[in-house]
């Protein structure tokens with residue numbers, strides 16, 4: 048065998064002397080040796096051909112491959128042209144040089160030099176206005192919706208869509224020091240999880256142990272697309288193998304519909320879209336089916352919990368109510384599940400919830416944070432908040448409209464615009480001395496409380512995304528103001544890490560304009576502010592947002608990193624008394640580190656925000672273009 052190999056290597060040489068000696072040696076071989084050699088050569092050729100074909104197939108979905116392969120694959124793909132409709136929201140000049148980009152204080156100026164965007168603004172504003180003038184519009188969107196269901200996507204269309212999507216994604220791994228530092232943090236977190244919590248939901252890095260919540264290996268699924276985007280092939284492969292061989296969905300366990308949808312269903316759909324691997328699709332469909340009984344409630348407002356084995360759904364044990372944000376933050380995922388599975392029932396069930404909530408009375412678009420699945424009404428005198436239990440209701444109004452190509456469900460964007468106007472009217476305040484703008488809460492739906500959850504720091508990013516898609520100037524102003532306040536909440540702590548909740552000086556009762564109560568001083572490694580910084584960087588190209596993020600990344604490194612991972616801490620106010628909580632939440636790898644990685648990218652369009660929306664757990668859902 049060894050000798051034969053020598054012959055093969057000789058045969059590929061161009062050298063004429065060697066050719067001669069090859070011929071002589073060939074003639075010296077016995078018939079058996081010649082046949083054996085021919086068989087080996089044939090086998091090698093067949094193997095190489097099969098490998099190359101397999102490689103091509105892989106390249107459709109995998110990007111860390113030689114660039115010549117990618118070019119070849121791209122040529123084969125039929126890119127579906129964008130259909131007419133709304134003009135591009137990202138005009139050419141907006142995508143060009145960084146030094147042509149707006150300084151936040153100068154956005155007005157900037158608007159003047161971007162006629163295309165101005166046109167888009169007008170178009171959408173007119174459309175929204177028309178809809179508000181014409182209440183029948185809701186019926187019209189329902190009809191659109193039905194038509195879309197009838198002419199549902201055929202499998203071939205899905206294939207085209209997937210291929211189109213994949214041509215846009217080419218993850219090459221980190222390209223600078225900051226991104227490399229994030230990849231090191233991902234590796235460090237992943238290694239701790241793999242060594243001490245593999246297959247469980249959360250890592251407890253200090254006890255070198257784990258905790259389970261749903262028993263679904265949450266961390267693996269939440270991290271899959273992060274590993275993929277950061278081009279961590281080895282880690283991605285082991286995560287994928289676990290999903291293939293060990294993810295069990297028929298478990299006798301009550302899981303929360305919202306959490307399971309955004310983390311597990313969203314995570315599976317996202318990685319399916321990035322890779323085209325069928326295993327993720329079939330798991331997503333199985334999971335979707337197991338959660339569908341939640342929608343069998345008297346009011347069509349879903350129950351909050353479901354047993355994945357018995358498929359029995361029920362309200363939470365502690366209350367008859369579901370959280371408003373929970374029942375309205377499943378639609379991106381269920382709609383996408385319908386599209387990839389060619390089964391409209393998921394989207395229909397989730398869309399019914401949106402329609403139901405749309406028809407309930409609100410306070411200038413603002414919603415109470417509890418809703419009853421039996422009666423289908425909001426709880427009387429419940430708090431109004433853009434923090435816990437309210438936040439992503441507003442986020443998904445905008446993102447659902449974006450997901451459907453801004454062509455259906457116009458009532459959602461009308462509700463969004465009304466709600467943000469309501470925020471500005473009822474919840475926006477400015478502190479008396481340092482003039483920090485913040486968004487407070489209405490207790491019992493009416494009494495203002497100068498309190499803002501860190502969760503609310505998602506809002507500046509979402510507002511900017513909306514502004515770029517035609518929402519009014521007031522949204523941009525609020526976005527800039529809130530981003531600055533959120534940054535100050537971090538910077539005013541000696542650790543440069545945000546507390547879970549901040550309070551604001553209302554009318555001089557406090558000596559500082561921003562203050563933190565002892566019980567609210569914990570940091571759970573949450574992503575919301577980094578998420579907003581990412582949108583600001585991706586949509587403006589201004590590198591200041593990267594620098595802000597770098598300061599915060601270093602603070603996480605300094606105060607939350609432990610030997611076997613990263614941990615939540617109990618106190619951001621005193622570096623010498625951090626009170627580690629020994630918990631690495633799955634969103635650290637799923638969201639926070641993913642947004643850091645993308646924020647530090649030299650290519651701010653690494654993810655094309657015209658082609659994808661991030662779900663509320665930072666998983667990617669493609670935007671579909673409908674006629």
Ligand SMILES: *[C@@H]1O[C@H](CO)[C@@H](O)[C@H](O)[C@H]1NC(C)=O
Pocket residue numbers: 146148149150151589590591592
């Ligand atoms: C970038 O953003 C920062 C912070 O909002 C601002 O102060 C600065 O002027 C901006 N720079 C440019 C070039 O737009």
